[in-house]
Amino acid sequence: MKAKEVPQEDSILEGNRRACYAQDETGKYVVVPSRGWEVEKIINAQTHVEIDRSIEEARQEVMNGAASPLLYHMRSRQMTVSLLAATAGVWSWRVKRHLKPGPFASLDGAMLGRYAEALGISVEELNTVPAEPGAKRTP
Amino acid sequence: MTTPFIHRHAAHCETGTVAALLRDRGLDLSEPMVFGIGGGVFFIYVPFVKMGGIPLAAYRGAPGSIIKSAYKRLGVKVRVMRFRSPDDGMASLDRFLAAGTSVGLRTSGYWLPYFPQNLRFQFNAHHLVAFGKEGGDYILSDPVFEHPVRCPAADLRRARFTKGLFAPKGLLFYPEEIPANPDIKGAVIDGIRFTCRRMLVPVPFMGVAGIRYLSRQMRKWPDKLGMERAAYYMGSVVRMQEEIGTGGAGFRFMYTAFLQEAAGVTGMAAVSEAAGMMSETGDKWREFAVMGAKVCKGVLEGPGAYAEIADRVFDCAEREERIFRLLKGAV
Numbered sequence: 001m002k003a004k005e006v007p008q009e010d011s012i013l014e015g016n017r018r019a020c021y022a023q024d025e026t027g028k029y030v031v032v033p034s035r036g037w038e039v040e041k042i043i044n045a046q047t048h049v050e051i052d053r054s055i056e057e058a059r060q061e062v063m064n065g066a067a068s069p070l071l072y073h074m075r076s077r078q079m080t081v082s083l084l085a086a087t088a089g090v091w092s093w094r095v096k097r098h099l100k101p102g103p104f105a106s107l108d109g110a111m112l113g114r115y116a117e118a119l120g121i122s123v124e125e126l127n128t129v130p131a132e133p134g135a136k137r138t139p
Numbered sequence: 140m141t142t143p144f145i146h147r148h149a150a151h152c153e154t155g156t157v158a159a160l161l162r163d164r165g166l167d168l169s170e171p172m173v174f175g176i177g178g179g180v181f182f183i184y185v186p187f188v189k190m191g192g193i194p195l196a197a198y199r200g201a202p203g204s205i206i207k208s209a210y211k212r213l214g215v216k217v218r219v220m221r222f223r224s225p226d227d228g229m230a231s232l233d234r235f236l237a238a239g240t241s242v243g244l245r246t247s248g249y250w251l252p253y254f255p256q257n258l259r260f261q262f263n264a265h266h267l268v269a270f271g272k273e274g275g276d277y278i279l280s281d282p283v284f285e286h287p288v289r290c291p292a293a294d295l296r297r298a299r300f301t302k303g304l305f306a307p308k309g310l311l312f313y314p315e316e317i318p319a320n321p322d323i324k325g326a327v328i329d330g331i332r333f334t335c336r337r338m339l340v341p342v343p344f345m346g347v348a349g350i351r352y353l354s355r356q357m358r359k360w361p362d363k364l365g366m367e368r369a370a371y372y373m374g375s376v377v378r379m380q381e382e383i384g385t386g387g388a389g390f391r392f393m394y395t396a397f398l399q400e401a402a403g404v405t406g407m408a409a410v411s412e413a414a415g416m417m418s419e420t421g422d423k424w425r426e427f428a429v430m431g432a433k434v435c436k437g438v439l440e441g442p443g444a445y446a447e448i449a450d451r452v453f454d455c456a457e458r459e460e461r462i463f464r465l466l467k468g469a470v
Contacts, residue, residue, distance in 0.1 A: 001392060001422060012257040017285050018384065019150040021171070021392035023418070029171070029396035031148055031386075033285060039432040040382050044257050046374040046435050078249065078261045086302035120250070120297065138259045139250065 011036020068104030088118035150386030155282020175397030177209030179334035198389030202264030216316040228309030245307035246298035350456035377431040391421035409469035
């Protein structure tokens with residue numbers, strides 16, 4: 001790839017530039033910063049569609065009383081049950097139980113605090129979900 | 140007496156970190172040299188190992204392997220520390236920084252506030268250099284960013300002690316002893332031999348055979364998985380090639396840069412020839428990425444498109460086989 005062929009397209013890097021290797025005029029491969037590439041934007045969006053869908057599904061389930069807010073917050077941290085369990089220091093089977101509204105409602109403050117800490121949110125946030133769609137998948 | 144740390148923009152976190160730590164201690168090797176010496180390009184496609192429901196595909200070796208191999212081949216003694224407690228891990232980092240020692244850290248990318256939102260995934264094998272602390276902020280040289288960045292202590296702490304696959308456990312490392320006259324030529328040849336061996340290994344899902352395997356599997360995706368899932372699989376392969384800091388074409392361009400430098404170091408004509416071939420192969424991989432993205436976008440559809448893409452991937456395998464046979468004969 002030639003240096004002038006390194007894509008400088010609108011992308012996902014938020015003003016950052018990514019280092020690519022490409023050929024200068026003498027044919028030598030050197031670092032050429034890239035503003036972004038449409039290809040990376042397309043494949044990046046593909047994963048986010050999937051993640052956002054799963055977060056929104058969780059939000060709906062919480063609103064319908066089928067799941068606890070923990071499910072929503074776990075998904076919006078892009079976590080699986082096993083990752084949340086390891087992060088909070090709770091057995092996986094207990095995390096699974098706490099994804100249901102009933103068992104979640106009976107959690108004590110200490111347990112809620114552990115989940116909130118693991119997710120990087122406050123206990124108040126942990127107890128609720130947003131009223132409107134619009135997934136947020138990072139802190 | 141210490142000289143100020145110099146940040147240099149790199150394509151890949153691991154090679155960039157290794158190069159930066161050596162440079163800060165007086166051994167100035169380029170990122171591609173570290174990459175080539177530390178193991179270089181690879182390919183693996185294992186459909187029965189799934190990560191997030193997607194078959195494992197990678198264009199290089201396991202996280203951490205480049206660090207280990209690069210230091211080993213250069214004869215550098217490296218100190219590696221892991222911590223049970225985050226408090227200890229942060230206190231230890233502070234002691235090194237207070238003493239003016241730059242250190243490498245393994246982190247998750249997800250919790251680093253300076254990362255672009257869309258690139259924050261729960262993936263634990265990011266590497267960076269810490270070289271200063273100002274107030275509550277750490278001054279980091281994250282190789283894949285253009286300039287040094289600041290990171291609040293609480294965020295860095297979280298990023299260093301995430302759990303799950305490749306959990307960093309506060310991993311901290313730095314070169315302790317660097318030989319006065321490292322045998323660069325020997326390390327380069329060792330590195331090339333290693334890469335040849337791995338790319339030509341007679342295991343169906345690794346190296347050149349792995350690329351052919353991916354090509355065969357790809358052809359069957361539309362029938363086996365349905366169009367939506369097939370496009371997702373295609374996107375995940377392209378993602379490993381282009382989104383994860385590879386310098387373009389799944390490390391193939393960075394490896395070309397290495398082979399160009401290696402040709403100078405070894406004086407071997409075959410290495411120079413291989414560099415030219417690798418550059419062309421990188422262009423072919425890029426063409427594959429463009430077509431793969433079209434499939435994801437729905438511009439290209441149907442089994443015919445997959446067959447055409449599979450042909451291109453197969454062509455990359457043929458080309459890489461020729462390159463590594465040539466190199467193997469030379470070193």
